Amino acid sequence: MARLKEIFSKEIKPNLKEKFGYKNLYMVPEIKKIVLNMGLGIDGNDSKILKSSQEDLAAITGQKPIITKFKKSISNFKTRKNTNAGLKVTLRKNKMYEFIDRLVNIALPRIKDFRGLSLSGFDKFGNYTFGIKEHIIFPEVNFDKVDKIRGLDITIVIKAKKKEDSYELLKKFNFPLVNKRSN
16 A cells, blocks of 8 residues: 555544535545546657657656547647647556655656745646656656656646635645735
């Protein structure tokens, strides 16, 4: 069992149940899955770039990514229907908790000039989405072999009744969320 999953079931879940006054543990918010998306755009047609990006994302997540395709042809974006658009990985269960552990404790502190994650990433269902500009912040990626620094989007799907419940859950997992914007 992943270290974070054990902490969640033994400490975080009972604390949140008590804090929100839920009748049972199944009402407590919990993370269902994590989706990582790396858009490649025009570079998706180049098999060498696609393969190296696929290897990097596989190293980060520990799972082979699937190749996403464009659904429509749009001339302004130079896209053709059914050509490669990017890569996607969905993490569940133990791999998901291990990824959260590495993300919060190792990767996010390595971001240059990092001041925390914005609260505007919550949607109306309580899911949290944020972007990372450099995929090289993960220690699994070999910096010398990277041809181009790419960004990736991370969506954390949370089963919760309100945004506030999701916020409290992420705070318990030590996510560096910032309350307001500083200028």
